[in-house]
Amino acid sequence: MxxxxxxxxxxxxxxxxxxxxxxxxxxxxxxxxxxxxxxxxxxxxxxxxxxxxAKERSQYIIAIDAGHQQHANSATEPVGPGSKTKKAKVSGGAVGVATKTPEYKLTLQVAKKLKKELEEKGYQVYMVRTKNNVNISNKQRAERANKSGADIYIRIHADASSSSSVRGASMLYPSLKNPYVKNLSKSSKKLSNCILKSYCKKTGIKSRGLFTRDDLTGTNWSKIPVTLIEMGFLTNSAEDRYMQKTANQKKMAVGIANGVDDYFGF
Ligand SMILES: [Zn+2]
Known part of the structure; x- marks a missing residue:
């Protein structure tokens, strides 16, 4: 029980x-x-x-032009829509005083790394050129960027001076008086400022500031905010050597990519 x-x-x-x-x-x-x-x-x-x-990063397209090419093209083209002034289609570019590396090789090396950085962030990227042996004029480069549907156009260059002591990075953008693209001046200045700040911060390269230029064919044919970065001086042996190191090129690309983030507000 x-x-x-x-x-x-x-x-x-x-x-x-x-x-x-x-x-x-x-x-x-x-x-x-x-x-x-x-x-x-x-x-x-x-x-x-x-x-x-703002839109998501994936909704933005960034056009990148690696300045110059293996062979210069001295045939001329108008510097802007409707202009009677003509300039060479593609100038030769500078050469590294210490490494002897031509500008067209350096710009493509950095452009490719920039593409990678931007894509890792989620942006879409359009490359004007991916090889050195091309023949694309500065006007055609801008037209390709316009056609690509890109939101901004970044032109990659390196500087040269008759004085080997001159160094630093600068950005070139169209002025408010530019006869072809004055409507792009304000946004291009903002883009230039964002990129220069983060580029110099990341690389430690001295900032020379922002400069207006209304004589650049590749800028004057653009229909989207456009900036040209002079990443450093190939005529300065320290900067030439710095820019040729792969690890430094990565920093340069990250600096530019971070500037793109700042421009779009990410
Ligand atoms: Zn150049």
Whole structure:
């Protein structure tokens, strides 16, 4: 009899426990629903935020032109739409005083690394050239960038001076008086400023500042905000050597890519 009593008690306890868990389960349900509702609300909020604010990185296209090419093209073309002034289609570019590396090789090396950095961030990238042995005029380069659907156009160059002590990076953009693209001046200045700041911060290269230039064919034919970066001086042996190191080129690319983020507000 004692044994039967214990068994009954055990059965009763088990029943209570089972009932409790059933009720507990029922009580849990509205909690889960509430959580699901909150998650849905959060999702809606973030969707609204994207709609309200800037686009996502993946919705932007960045056009990159690696300045110059293996062989210069001295045939001429108008410096801007409707212009009677003509300049060489592609000039020869500078050569590293210490490493003897031509500018066209350096610009493509950095442009390729910049493409990688921007794509890793999520941007779409359009490359005007991916090889050194091409023949694309500065006007054609701008037209390719325009056609690509890009939002901004970055022209990669390195500087030269008759004085070997001159060093530093600068950005060239169209002025408010530019006869062809004055409407792009303000946005191009902002883009130039964002890139120069982050480029110099990342590389430690001295900033020479922003300069307006209205005589650049590749800038004057652009239909999108455009900047030309002079990454450093090939005529300065320290900067020439710096720019030829792969690890430094990565820093240069990261600096430019971070500037693109700043421009779009990321
Ligand atoms: Zn150049």
């Amino acid at each position: 004692k044994k039967a009593g214990k068994t009954l008690l055990c059965f009763a306890i088990v029943c209570v426990l089972v009932l409790c868990s059933v009720f507990a389960g029922k009580e849990e349900k509205p909690g889960k629903e509430a959580a699901a509702k909150t998650a849905a609300a959060k999702e809606t909020d973030s969707v609204l935020e994207i709609k309200k604010g």
